Amino acid sequence: MGNYIPSTAGERQAMLQAIGFESMEALFKAQIPEKILLDRPLDLPSGLSEREVRSVMEAIAAKNHVFRTIFRGAGAYNHYIPSIVKSVVSNETLLTAYTPYQAEISQGILQSIFEYQTMICELTGMDASNASVYDGASAAAEATAMCRERKRTKVLVSATANPQVIRTIRTYNWGVNATVTLVPAKDGVTDWAALERLADGETACVYVQHPNYYGMLEDVDTAARLTHQAGAKLIMGVHPIAQAILKTPADYGADIVVGEGQPLGMPLSFGGPYLGFMACKQDMVRKLPGRIVGETTDKEGQRAFVLTLQAREQHIRREKASSSLCSNEALCALTAAVYMSAMGPEGMAEAARQSMSKAHEAAKKISAIPGFEMKFSGAFFHEFVTQCPIPTDELTERLECEDMLGGYPLQGELSGCILWCCTEMNTQSEIDRLTKVLEEVAEQWN
């Protein structure tokens, strides 16, 4: 059984003697009352050698099916991950380093975060980014906290946002008794007339996802106009690869931008670890939660990097901090920075264009099949919703037989519809094969 403890039995005995104890038992009994000490071994299996543990865990992994072809998004996206990304983030030092509080020996970590922050600002057009938060959903929730103030405590969220994001925003706001109201959807996009009615002098912020959960492009100009008219802040939730070609949130007038950074080099990994990015305009910088790296000089005038604006954070402000964020997703932010550097502006634009083009090709072919009509009529990016002529889990199973993970069967009001997704990973032949299967399904249905 492994334990990674270097000391031998003899060394432990010697050390015990050096500190004046006969045994480990005595060392613990001296400090912990006997009735609290566990009087039995843990009910766990015995420890294993490395070889055994490998077998056991590989057997567990083998129970998961790795789909060759994926047409599902809904918040987790199958984009191409360059090899260099995996290579860099498995560097032993970068992997095992602690938070860079000791700036002098952490310039490498600090600089990599500064570079990441710069890249997020470039993608979004905003003035400042933090060093990452837990994921896109909690980033959205933290953004609403940035906007709430004494007279404005109402949070408006478009119903076209990812349901998991909506739920997380609700949970965080319930914590401080702030109300969250959904702005209803109409034909797959936000109902702006409804927003106009709902936004008022008590509204802190409006959250709009673009592209939204259904892949649709929203009329963000109108969102910004109506939000600012009411004196509230606009928070945009965006897809980072789409941002390589879509108009920047800054150009739309967003105050805060958040999103799920997983597409930037992180594998699907059953939901985590992912990456929440947050960026904002200059006047809201001091409200950003979590760590931020800033540039400065050292005593010789050399450029250097340091964790800055720390007086916002929990270790200094304690109960007056706006967020308790401490550990973040640093290595995932590094992953994103390496991804963005490897892909470059051209590569990312290409990934975005291909995702969008393949989705439109697939939509064209699928929606031509009877029973699989497009649900919504507006413009979309790389996800789209269609009807489905048979029960959606039957369709899913049918596609499983072809080793394809089909689109996501929607729940709730849109139950019976499918949310399809394409990325640059899907090939023409995959789309053709999918189309063929769906045609068969449609025929059988008739």
Place this chain on the structure above:
Amino acid sequence: MEFPKDVLYMKSHEWVKFLDDKTALVGISDHAQSELGDLVFVNLPLPEDTVTAGEPFADVESVKAVSDVYCPVTGMVAEINEALLDKPELLNQDPYGAWMIKVTQVTDHADLLSAEEYEKLIAEEA
């Protein structure tokens, strides 16, 4: 260390200067700025906020710490010194010139010390 005589002091190291019965300027003392070290940010209230004698009304940040600033008077914030938002170091450089807030409709004040009493307090604390 400076202790101007034209202002009154709180034990918690703030100063108040009454412009008339109902109007006052508030700031932090030279001793306070010296103890706090280089200030990097000041969190001021908003105009029209109410303030209460003895309660914190603002905080000041250095690199590694945050400190509450207590209000010597009860009233309404008429003005805040916006220059401090861009240059918090003014509090270090000119603690008695760089007022933080101007309070009107003053109805009450905390226990206040004269310059001599405050100077004596500092000497005792040392």
Place this chain on the structure above:
Amino acid sequence: MELIFEKSRQGRGCSLLPACDVPVYELDGSAVRKKAPRLPEVAEIDLIRHYSALAKRAHGVNDGFYPLGSCTMKYNPKINEEIAALPGFTRIHPLQPLSMSQGCMEVLKLAETYLCEITGMDHMTMQPAAGAHGELTGMLLIKAFHQARKDTKRTKIIVPDSAHGTNPASAVMAGFDVISIPSNAEGMVDVAKLREAVGDDTAGLMLTNPNTVGLFDKNILEITEIIHRAGGLNYYDGANLNAIMGKARPGDMGFDVIHINLHKTFATPHGGGGPGSGPVGCKDHLAVFMPGAPIQDAAAWAGADDQEMELIEKAAEEQAEELAAKQDAESKEMEKEAKDILKRLKEISGAEWEFGPIPALSIGSVRAFYGNFLVVVKALTYIMTLGREGIPEAAENAVLNANYLMSKVKDLYPVAYGKHCMHEFVLTLEELKKETGIAAMDVAKGLLDFGIHPPTMYFPLIVHEALMLEPTETESRETLDDAAEMLRKLLEIAKSDPDRLHAAPVTTPVQRLDEVGAARHPKLHYDFPE
């Protein structure tokens, strides 16, 4: 050193994607960005050199001793990294049909089961991505508990003044007011002050045990009882679990809800600040408020494999019986092994896991999906490696190493509290500062010149000029001896040549950074030349 942007040259890049094999779709001009993002254009070789250079300007557990108190910088086993990189884990979409993701469900269920056993809890959620995230979740559970009973005047959470800053910050995020109670002269919770502080407005208490000065609070049962009798709940901050795992359990000390830091106690790597994982465990009475959906056993696994499984199980049972018939010690050992493996096989293969309904009064979600899954994989691999015997052994040696190191430095620098310690101890350099002008900061910077990552500084707040050291169990005696020697040398320098320490560090690429300027005039991204 240049930034990646400064190494960028127009037209350079890596060739990563094939040409588009479908007709290219053009977006309407109004939806498109005006200017391309100024992301780096570099060749792969320059990219890898850039990050190699950055890595050389960082300090990992692989580079040297890392005695950061309260962080548990123990060795991060490489087998955990390999397992977490298996395509069978990394390529699984979180919204795949569950019948295709049973391995992932097993990981989450096994982690929950083992962590509940280690901590004495009944249920666990893997949702929180970090300790502070777990604290927020726990605080929301307590809020939900009182709200469900319409006990709306319980608005206060009690936190000792020695607590980590995330504790009060998380309580406030859940809408509570924080009451800070002072620690007593021994650095422990002042029980008398605690009694004064509780009332019918008490929602709960947040505590870590051992506490932040490395001591086990022997009054813990009394403390948690006081809160319970006042109608509140007890929250355990699991940051210091490495001192007691397998030896004592927060669930047996009167705690109702806890969080665990997998990136501390369970050896997952820190990654420069994350990702971590902060699973939250609770007792039965809080289960109905837990976030997300619980993992439960669906109908028994049906299928052709069932027969095969039966045969394997029968064979293993027979072998165990055979071994039991022999009387010698070796056979007894092997019999135990076989029974263990059998038990595990039954656990693993006997269930089909599904997500049950989200609890009726669930607080909702604190994130999307189920948690930092790959981090949980690493922690599970670690727990399986250590097993029943290895878990308490780790705690024992963590405490032994800390006491050993403390014994070698306590005559140099005063220990803040206690004769012995658990897994970490706090030195106070207050007297040294008065004598020589050398503060904790200077000693820490001095250690940098010796190539050692400094210990935690200035925490907890109740100790002046604090240095908190936590060696962990994965350090050898020589490493501890060397560290003590360096601290002795630094003390000599402090007394004989203090200016030298004030000037430290001198061997690092940059020295004494202008943090004031950085905070006054924040420069948070690169300024591209126009």
